[in-house]
C-alpha cells in the first residue's frame with residue numbers, strides 16, 4: 001500500500017508516526033512536504049492509496065486534503081473534519097446540532113454587539129479567534145473594562161479573522177481539564193492537563209497525567225468526534241458539576257506528552273486506522 | 281557534522297535524523313530544521329494558523 005505522509009516541519013509526533021509506518025510490512029511511504037508541493041488542480045498527479053495529514057498550518061492542511069479527497073484518495077482526516085475542527089464556530093455549531101454538551105456561546109460581528117453579548121453572558125467570559133490553537137490570543141474577560149479594551153484592540157489591531165467575535169461562558173476548571181483521544185469509534189486514551197494558569201494547553205506548559213477513560217468520558221468523546229465528522233481527533237473536555245462539556249475538537253492532534261502517561265501507543269493506533277482506511 | 285546557521289557551532293545529527301525535523305543547537309539554543317545529511321537551516325517562524 002502506498003501511504004502519502006503530508007507534512008511540513010517534522011515534530012516529535014511526525015517522527016513517531018513515520019517510525020511506526022516504516023515498521024509495517026508492505027508499506028511504501030511517500031513524504032509530501034507542503035512547502036515544496038504544488039498541485040495541478042485538473043489532474044491527479046499522485047499514485048497514492050491513502051493520505052495522512054500532519055501539516056502544522058491549518059490552511060495548507062485544509063486545501064491539500066480537499067484536493068486529494070476530490071481525486072478520490074482517502075485522507076485522514078477528511079477535509080470536512082478539518083474544516084469543522086479548524087473553526088471553533090463550526091465546531092460549536094456541530095456540537096450543538098448533535099446535542100453534545102458544550103459551553104454557552106455567542107457570536108457577534110461588531111464591538112458594540114460583542115460587548116452586549118458579554119454583558120448578557122456575564123463575567124468572566126472568554127473571547128477567542130475562531131481559528132487558532134495552542135491557547136494563542138484567547139482572552140479571559142473579567143469585567144466590562146477589560147471587555148471594552150480587548151474589543152477595541154481587536155478592532156484596531158486585529159486581522160480580518162478577529163472581526164468575528166466568538167464569546168464563550170467561562171467554566172471554572174479547578175486547575176485542570178481533559179484531553180481525550182478518539183480514533184474511529186474508540187476513545188483510546190485521555191489525559192488530565194494541569195496548570196495554575198486558566199489556559200491548560202500542554203503547548204503552554206500544562207503538565208499531563210493519566211485520566212481513566214470511563215464509559216461516560218468515552219461516550220461523550222466519541223459523540224463529539226462523530227459530530228465533527230469522525231476520524232482521528234483529540235477532544236478538549238471540561239468537567240462541570242453537571243457532567244462533561246466539550247470545548248473543542250482538534251484534527252491534527254499532538255500526543256507527544258500523552259504516550260508515557262497513558263501507557264497507550266497512540267501512533268500505533270493511528271497507523272492501524274490509516275492502513276485500515278487505505279485498504280477499503 | 282553540520283554547522284549551525286545562526287552561531288556557526290558544529291551540530292552533530294543523530295543517525296535517524298529526518299529531513300524536516302526540528303532540533304535545537306546545543307550552543308546557541310536556536311531552533312533548526314534538518315535539510316539534509318549534513319545541513320541545517322533556521323526553523324520556520326510560527327504562523328497564525330499553526331496548531332492542532
Ligand SMILES: Nc1ncnc2c1ncn2[C@@H]1O[C@H](COP(=O)(O)OP(=O)(O)O)[C@@H](O)[C@H]1O
Pocket residue numbers: 103126128132133134135136138168169170171172173177198199200201236247248
Ligand atoms: N470557556 C472556557 N472556560 C475555561 N477555560 C477555557 C475556556 N475556553 C478555553 N479555556 C482554556 O484555554 C485553553 C485553550 O482554549 P481552546 O478553546 O482549547 O483553544 P486552543 O485551540 O487554543 O487550544 C483550554 O484548554 C482551556 O484550558
Ligand SMILES: [Mg+2]
Pocket residue numbers: 134135201236248
Ligand atoms: Mg484546545
